[in-house]
Amino acid sequence: MASHYQVLIIGGGTAGIMTAAQLLKQKQSSSVAIIEPAETHYYQPAWTLVGAGAYNFKKTGKPMKEVMPQGATWIKDFATTFDPENNTVNTKATGAITYDYLVVAPGLVMEPSMIEGLPEALDKGVVCSNYTDPEHTWNVIKNFKGGNALFTQPSTPIKCGGAPQKIAYLASDYFRKTGILKNTNVIFATPGSVIFGVKPIRDTLMKVIGRYGINFKPFYAPFKIDAEKQIAYFKHVAPEENQCVLNEDNDIGEVSTEENIIQIPFDMLHLAPPQAAPKFVRESTLVNEAGWLDVDHHSLQHNRYSNIFGLGDVAGLPTAKTGAAVRKQVPVVVDNLSLLIKQNKIGTQSYNGYSSCPLVTGYGKMTLAEFDYKGNFTPDPKLKRMLVFNSAKEHWRLWMLKKFGLPFLYWNKMMKGENV
Structure with missing residues (x-):
């Protein structure tokens, strides 16, 4: 029965x-x-x-x-x-x-097999993900000696859409503190068109990207990881009229081909696996x-x-x-x-449609994105009790909240x- x-x-x-x-x-x-x-x-x-x-x-x-x-x-x-x-x-x-x-x-569930080469590469060597093994991520960041630190996310919906960029900011801050940021190219590549969909938050994050000197690459959708050669392959997914702006970024060793495929070599790679x-x-x-x-x-x-x-x-x-x-x-x-x-x-x-994304932008700093289905910025009035009067700006009290x-x-x- x-x-x-x-x-x-x-x-x-x-x-x-x-x-x-x-x-x-x-x-x-x-x-x-x-x-x-x-x-x-x-x-x-x-x-x-x-x-x-x-x-x-x-x-x-x-x-x-x-x-x-x-x-x-x-x-x-x-x-x-x-x-x-x-x-x-x-x-x-x-x-x-x-x-x-x-x-x-x-x-x-995580579906790493949706990116070629990812199941074999994940959580080994210099390929890491907070979604699957955050302790391994910390080991990779701690042991990083400079070069290309690549952070990316897939084209599928993912849990906590801001997480792939939060770790890019924290890693950049750690590299700054340890003096290796000057020998590092931090790259954040995303299939999206903007860093964040809510404008007051986007304005703050573009300043954070500027502060750390992060190479921001919108319209980059990862489809293959070669862990042996340490190269990530992306498709450029921008609307047609933007194709003419594809050029080689020699600073990071980026190479693009005719078919809108871009190769970026990496010395460490953090990514969110595709999810379903x-x-x-x-x-x-x-x-x-x-x-x-x-x-x-x-x-x-x-x-x-x-x-x-x-x-x-x-x-x-x-x-x-x-x-x-x-x-x-x-x-x-x-x-x-x-x-x-x-x-x-x-x-x-x-x-x-309320959701929120606590965007950690460095050690001891955070901005809090709260929004609805329409993408309106909807901060919780209770934040004023914490003496946070504009949660779109970075604040140490928000880090304490997180x-x-x-x-x-x-x-x-x-x-x-x-x-x-």
Whole structure:
């Protein structure tokens, strides 16, 4: 006989744990279960600091059993397939589990194979990533002796869109402190058109790029890494009219060819691997054309199955995939789910696309990008209590918030089902 739960949640990350904790705290459901195979729950936003030697990796993880909300059933297993017509999720070892309501929040997965040569190169030698092994990143940065320090990101959506550039700023600051910045070309290459989509933040970051002398390369999409020869290959993805500006940057040894392919040699390479929804989600009937969970952008209810909700990194939403976004998505899902359980209709709470990106720009410095679906800069009024009156500018108090305030809030409030 299959186990049955009123609310079944897939994923014991930020979104899954917060949703379960709030449902249980508000006594909104008779039975809640979480499918999650991992033993450890990580506070991933601190991995940026780990990669720069400013945070202890061990402090970013806690045993999953400690963060499981009291009253939730932990199904320590992998979800494998969905059968939404029969309100069933199949698992690897436990078999079929049925539900009245389903919350899909398994996050996303790294897909390094989408860049040729990356799976073999990652976390070895001078190729590193805060997304997979931040301690290795710190070793690479510490042991770097000069030359080309290349930082890049893929064309896929990624969690914390600002992370690939944060480590470029921290590394630059470290190289400055240790006196090797003068012998270094720091290069930040991105498929995007601008350094950041929110204008007040963009203005600050362009100054940071100028301060460190970073070579900023927009419209560069990485597609191949040759770890042996230490060369990264990019496609130039700019609109047609910009092609004539492709030229060789001899300072960094950049070479471009006829087919809009650019080669950049590197002495160290940090990158975010390509990322995608987990395979069991991608291969299901629950995704949109781009392969992300197909949910309404405001109610977070599935567009085809009214008893399914989705949030967090797996959701196909046109905003940044961050823990801060989850913080604002959870109350909407909990409210809509509670009303659906009680009155068979969803509420009026609406998610406006809020996300935030704490952009660390050096040791002891940070700017805080908070924005909505329209890309409006939406700073939290509470920052004034911290004496931060313009969070688009760099501030040491924001660094303190990133290093101490946010981890505390995460473990003690968000994970416990409190609205913050």
